[in-house]
Amino acid sequence: MTDLSLSPKTPARPSALAALKARLAAPPAAPKRVQFDRPLMPWLLLAPQLAIVAVFFYWPSAQAITSSFYLEDPFGLGSSFVGMANYTDALSSAEYRKIAAFTVFFAAVVAALSLAIGMVLAVKADKVIRGRSAYRTALIAVYAIAPPVAGLIGMMLFDQHIGPLVRFAALFGWDMKVGLDYWDTAIAMIVVAVWLHIPYNFIFILSGLQAIPAAVREAAVIDCASPLRRFLTVVLPLLTPTVFFLTIINLTYALFDTFALIDVMVKDKPANNPMTLVYKVYLDGFRGNDFGGSSAQSVILMVVVLVLTLFQFRYIERRVHYG
Amino acid sequence: MASIDIENVSKIYPGSTARSVADIALNIKDGEFIVLVGPSGCGKSTLLRMVAGLEDISEGEIRIGTRRVNEVEPAHRDIAMVFQNYALYPHMSVRDNMAYGLKNRAVPRPEIEARVAEAARMLELGPYLDRKPRALSGGQRQRVAMGRAIVRQPAAFLFDEPLSNLDAKLRVSMRTEIRRLQKRLGTTSIYVTHDQLEAMTLADRLVVLNAGRIEQIGTPLEIYHRPASTFVASFIGAPAMNLLDAEIAGNRLRIGDEVLDTPVSGAAGKVTLGIRAEDLMPADRGLSFTPDDIEDLGAQRLVHGFVAGQPLTLVISPATRVEDCRRLAPKPGALHVFDTLSGARLDLHTEHDSRPVLPVGQGL
Amino acid sequence: MNKVTPFDHLVLILGTLLMVTPIAIAVMTSTHTAADIHVNGLSLLPGGDGIETYSTVLTHKGGFTGQVTGARMMMNSLILGLGFAVGKIVLSMLAAYALVYFRFRFATAMFWVIFTTLLLPLEVRIMPSYQVMAELGLLNTYTGLIVPLLASATGTFYFRQFFKSVPDELLEAARIDGAGPVRFFIDILLPLSRNMIAAVFIIMFVYGWNQYLWPMLMTTEESFFTLMRGIKQILQVWIGSQIPDYNQAFALAVLALLPPVAIVVVFQSWFIKGLTESDK
Incomplete structure (x- = not known):
């Protein structure tokens, strides 16, 4: 279904939540005209997945919510109900707010840069025919690199002694101290995170571009002489669904999948270094043994992801209609 | 089997x-x-x-x-x-x-x-x-x-x-x-x-x-x-059967100001008249027809035009000149009359009707 | 129409080079000695100590207990990658088959029970997940390493989309041909899904191999360490050492990145198809 990028603009829809509700209430829209009628068999087929989902998804998720209302004794001798205290503690803490602010900044910059650079490369690769597959191969190779490996390589590139990027910055009189200076570390983290996620954006935009029918582009060439204007008025609107989808994916990536990267780059000296909210959940939970606080932060993050994903559902729904 | x-x-x-x-x-x-x-x-x-x-x-x-x-x-x-x-x-x-x-x-x-x-x-x-x-x-x-x-x-x-x-x-x-x-x-x-x-x-x-x-x-x-x-009439046969608003008054079919001189009996009032395009022939007397457009298909030609302001299509042989089609007469027995409201066929007696009446299939 | 200018090629070549250079640096630098790297910095040219470094990393027993080798960690990464990919394919094909091809009560509810897992990534429920694993006694087991990662509906989503795109008439023809649910699945659907299975396998293998946070929490025993865990380990050992083992770190990184990169590059057409045709 690569023609997903061709979905025309939809008229205003009810809110994502309302759409979700409506979907839940609706009778099952049979995906097939004809289905098997066996009362037991579907349950047997679903059983393994349902069992795993119940034990490893719903149980922990429920526990996260419950323990977010309790304060656990540091020595593990019991816990007491504290209501919303864990939430108010987290939200009112200056440190938490600072990390939240950095997380938003980090996510926005990483999402925007990897989308923009991915798009420039995809548009160029779509244009040239010779070598297109070579460029794609090269970029896909980067996609497969694990975040901790990327973090390790990034750390070396920004190493105080041997890092070529630090030496390069020194040429402009910039004394980069990654791991020591807050903003220098932040910049290194952003560079590595963007580097790792450009290929994903590239792959999707390229396939989106190639799904635009040649006839549409030829019509645009006849109607409009300026290539830039053509891109902005014809190609980009047709890519909107892809771009929207990627924006959500990029934000989710920056929020969660960068954990390993940050863990490797910040190592065990988080004191003066930037970090994201997910990293803080981990630090407070496993290092600080503050289960309640960590759980409350988890729940806050769950809400953030929920909102992001509801946006995504809206997008998927749109795609289902036109795909 | x-x-x-x-x-x-x-x-x-x-x-x-x-x-x-x-x-x-x-x-x-x-x-x-x-x-x-x-x-x-x-x-x-x-x-x-x-x-x-x-x-x-x-x-x-x-x-x-x-x-x-x-x-x-x-x-x-x-x-x-x-x-x-x-x-x-x-x-x-x-x-x-x-x-x-x-x-x-x-x-x-x-x-x-x-x-x-x-x-x-x-x-x-x-x-x-x-x-x-x-x-x-x-x-x-x-x-x-x-x-x-x-x-x-x-x-x-x-x-x-x-x-x-x-x-x-x-x-x-x-x-x-x-x-x-x-x-x-x-x-x-x-x-x-x-x-x-x-x-x-x-x-x-x-x-x-x-x-x-x-x-x-x-x-x-x-x-x-x-x-x-009328549904079957317009669905089966190409070109589709012409369907015209008509009226039966005094044992004659009247289409607008045009009157067919075939006597009919058995119904009165507004009806829908069906005539297949190939069942109309140029004649000296009959419906006055205003040709509008011609499609030449080689073996035959389709003439689209109007009778009393209503569209009508005619099939003629390529040898026939369109100018000769100013007046049209239906072939004997080629008139189909339908109830205007229900669209159902009305079995009327027309004087020229010489064809045997075919039995209508079961189920109706 | 659209003239390709040298500028287009320039942007592409420069962009691609910038993207790929870090990998080249990692590979090349890993063939130099630690001292060499310490003095001369990272390198884009091959050095002469590759074989020694890699054999050390693969066979030298390191870690805090001195028990784990690079080869062992690679083995564990492979087990995680393969186990995860295979488990995911089996579970999600069965579940998707039930959701698409059967009419049963609560089908919609089950759809949502399964697909809600897409809403919350493991990272936000990592603490309680760990506690559940501890209660079940699954810490430091392969089961504990692999099975909880399966609790997400990505694979089910892929297969559901794919099954929906299979023409309805195939099922109808098969039913007239006398095929029941089991036979239809084995004779028709499974062979038709071959490409999709390959695509999902590649995506899931890479995903499993690249896991970091979960293995880090689940495995305190070094015999269960994966390569990703090993990278964390080697960095922790660094603190305080005079000349860090740059070469070994790079060698470990190369070992960790090579299998997924190779698989994705070799099977890129399947991979891209799987990725872009079903979104996430």
């Missing part, structure tokens, strides 16, 4: 109160070729799929042979189906596609091989038996779909618009081939199409459906010559 009896069958989809197929009664004789024809959404495919067992039967009963099949699995109904998109298994060779149903029925291997070989010979598929469907042309795929049905030696063939994915030329030749095969095998067949030409050429009997109901059942010629309603 078997007869198929469809007794007052209706389809009501869950969550809907309307009948997509309403109270259909149809008795199909052993070996008969029945074509269900109608516009899209008329319920013809749904009816076929109910016979196949792919749709539940909401009301009524379907019997294949003497056996009630309402609750019988499709595989056990002893039918074979040819789908519009052929539904060939893409990962199986032509041979395996044909053999799959037989294997599932535990037909002995030599028997399967013999039947596949026979079907391949009949359909000239011999050289392609080991190919995958994607290596075949559209026409060849269509033949494989036919072959899959033939090897089953079923009581009935069900065809769901099997030719509509082919180009026009292939469609005509496959049409003849299907007809020939069916006559040779003598297998009862139900064939769904929206193409009236296909319907006319294939059918022993034609069933015209509209909005889930049967409009008319009859042989192609019965339906052509005595359409039971």
Whole structure:
């Protein structure tokens, strides 16, 4: 279904939540005209997945919510109900707010840069025919690199002694101290995170571009002489669904999948270094043994992801209609 | 081989109160070729799929042979189906596609091989038996779909618009081939199409459906010559029958200010008058016709124009000059009169009517 | 129409080079000695100590207990990658088959029970997940490493989309041909899904191989360490050492990135198809 990028603009829809509700209430829209009628068999087929989902998804998720209302004794001798205290503690803490602010900044910059650079490369690769597959191969190779490996390589590139990027910055009189200076570390983290996620954006935009029918582009060439204007008025609107989808994916990536990267780059000296909210959940939970606080932060993050994903559902729904 | 009896069958989809197929009664004789024809959404495919067992039967009963099949699995109904998109298994060779149903029925291997070989010979598929469907042309795929049905030696063939994915030329030749095969095998067949030409050429009997109901059942010629309603009149035959608003007053048909001098009796008041384009001839007296546009088709020419302000199409031979068509007279017995409101045929007596009255098919 | 200018090629070549250079640096630098790297910095040219470094990393027993080798960690990464991919394919094909091809009560509810897992990534429920694993006694087991990662509906989503795109008539034809649910699945659906299975396998293998946070929490015993865990380990050992083992770190990184990169590059057409045709 690569023609997903061709979905025309939809008229205003009810809110994502309302759409979700409506979907839940609706009778099952049979995906097939004809289905098997066996009362037991579907349950047997679903059983393994349902069992795993119940034990490893719903149980922990429920526990996260419950323990977010309790304060656990540091020595593990019991816990007491504290209501919303864990939430108010987290939200009112200056440190938490600072990390939240950095997380938003980090996510926005990483999402925007990897989308923009991915798009420039995809548009160029779509244009040239010779070598297109070579460029794609090269970029896909980067996609497969694990975040901790990327973090390790990034750390070396920004190493105080041997890092070529630090030496390069020194040429402009910039004394980069990654791991020591807050903003220098932040910049290194952003560079590595963007580097790792450009290929994903590239792959999707390229396939989106190639799904635009040649006839549409030829019509645009006849109607409009300026290539830039053509891109902005014809190609980009047709890519909107892809771009929207990627924006959500990029934000989710920056929020969660960068954990390993940050863990490797910040190592065990988080004191003066930037970090994201997910990293803080981990630090407070496993290092600080503050289960309640960590759980409350988890729940806050769950809400953030929920909102992001509801946006995504809206997008998927749109795609289902036109795909 | 078997007869198929469809007794007052209706389809009501869950969550809907309307009948997509309403109270259909149809008795199909052993070996008969029945074509269900109608516009899209008329319920013809749904009816076929109910016979196949792919749709539940909401009301009524379907019997294949003497056996009630309402609750019988499709595989056990002893039918074979040819789908519009052929539904060939893409990962199986032509041979395996044909053999799959037989294997599932535990037909002995030599028997399967013999039947596949026979079907391949009949359909000239011999050289392609080991190919995958994607290596075949559209026409060849269509033949494989036919072959899959033939090897089953079923009581009935069900065809769901099997030719509509082919180009026009292939469609005509496959049409003849299907007809020939069916006559040779003598297998009862139900064939769904929206193409009236296909319907006319294939059918022993034609069933015209509209909005889930049967409009008319009859042989192609019965339906052509005595359409039971304005719907059938406009659906069967090309170009479509001209339908004009008319009025019967004083035993004469009046169209606007024009009066036909054929005496009619049996009704009065506003009616719809139907005249086929080929049933009008240039004449000295008659309806005054204003030609507007001409389509030359080589063997004949179509003249579009107006009679008393209403559009009318005329078929004339290429030798006839359009200037000679200022006045038109219907051929004797070529007038069809319908009730304006219900669209149903009104059987009137016209003086020139010399044709024998053909019986209208059962079911109406 | 659209003239390709040298500028287009320039942008592409420069962009691609910038993207790929870090990998080249990692590979090349891993063939130099630690001292060499310490003095001369990272390198884009091959050095002469590759064989020695890699054999050390693969066979030298390191870690806090001195028990784990690079080869062992690679083995564990492979087990995680393969186990995860295979488990995901089996579970999600069965579940998707039930959701798409069967009419049963609560089908919609089950759809949502399964697909809600897409809403919350493991990272936000990592603490309680760990506690559940501890209660079940699954810490430091392969089961504990692999099975909880399966509790997400990505694979089910892929297969559901794919099954929905299979023409309805195939099922209808198969039913007329006398195939029941089991036979239809084995004879028709499974062979038709071959490409999809390959695509999902590649995506899931890479995903499993690249896991970091979960293995880090689940495995305190070094015999269960994966390569990703090993990378964390080697960095922790660094603190305080005079000349860090740059070469070994790079060698470990190369070992960790090579298998997924190779698989994705070799099977890129399947991979891209799987990725873009079903979104996430």
